[in-house]
Amino acid sequence: MEKERRGEQLGPPEVPKKRVQLKAIRNSYADMGVEAFYKSQGSVYTNPHFPYISTLLRNNESRIDYSNILDFCCGSGEVSQVLLELGYEYSEGSDPFTQKAYVAAMNKACLGYSFQDVIKGKMDGRRYSSIICSFAMHLCPEKKLYPLIQQLFNCTDQLVLLTPHKRPKLDVVDGVVLEFEDFTLTERGKKVRLRSYRRS
Ligand SMILES: C[S@@+](CC[C@H](N)C(=O)[O-])C[C@H]1O[C@@H](n2cnc3c(N)ncnc32)[C@H](O)[C@@H]1O
Numbered sequence: 001m002e003k004e005r006r007g008e009q010l011g012p013p014e015v016p017k018k019r020v021q022l023k024a025i026r027n028s029y030a031d032m033g034v035e036a037f038y039k040s041q042g043s044v045y046t047n048p049h050f051p052y053i054s055t056l057l058r059n060n061e062s063r064i065d066y067s068n069i070l071d072f073c074c075g076s077g078e079v080s081q082v083l084l085e086l087g088y089e090y091s092e093g094s095d096p097f098t099q100k101a102y103v104a105a106m107n108k109a110c111l112g113y114s115f116q117d118v119i120k121g122k123m124d125g126r127r128y129s130s131i132i133c134s135f136a137m138h139l140c141p142e143k144k145l146y147p148l149i150q151q152l153f154n155c156t157d158q159l160v161l162l163t164p165h166k167r168p169k170l171d172v173v174d175g176v177v178l179e180f181e182d183f184t185l186t187e188r189g190k191k192v193r194l195r196s197y198r199r200s
Helices: 017-032 034-044 050-059 078-085 099-106 115-119 142-153
Strands: 069-072 091-094 130-134 159-163 176-185 191-199
Touching (some): 050 159, 078 091
């Protein structure tokens, strides 16, 4: 009404930028496949859900051991950036497709392990206070989830997933228990979840 009274043109209803970006990502996954999408876009990746990642990591500081983390499937280091702001310097990032974006954001090297590399045991011998995987574990095919989780638990006692989806739920995986769960709501009232798992 206000705009009409001032004689301005009313365009089509505004679709929030975040929604457009998320829809575009989902469409690209469908058109190109996840791997091809991140191979082509990985160097410029950013996550429009960053504020929710930040809220969840901050709210759970007392329950997650951030002293020496692996930011697994790190994108442009969304998790590492929040932890650095909280004063935790010892993080490593790993992602096969977004290393350039991580290096640019964090100004340090980035490992390049894929789900398949981890399953093959390429992370053997590495040890972390916690492994945090934000907005990525749902990209692992279901049948590879069990061997992936087993290998990650060889490197840590605490595995933390952040996800806008209900899946994957790792407590259905043999030998894994949900330690605690938290969530925050997006502007549209959708849950973004943080789940911490340990070995049973
Ligand atoms: C939605 S992004 C999440 C990035 C970041 N953790 C965040 O919270 O914004 C998904 C990430 O999974 C990575 N990814 C996709 N396929 C992968 C695979 N097969 N192995 C390991 N990482 C993969 C992508 O490169 C991308 O950085």
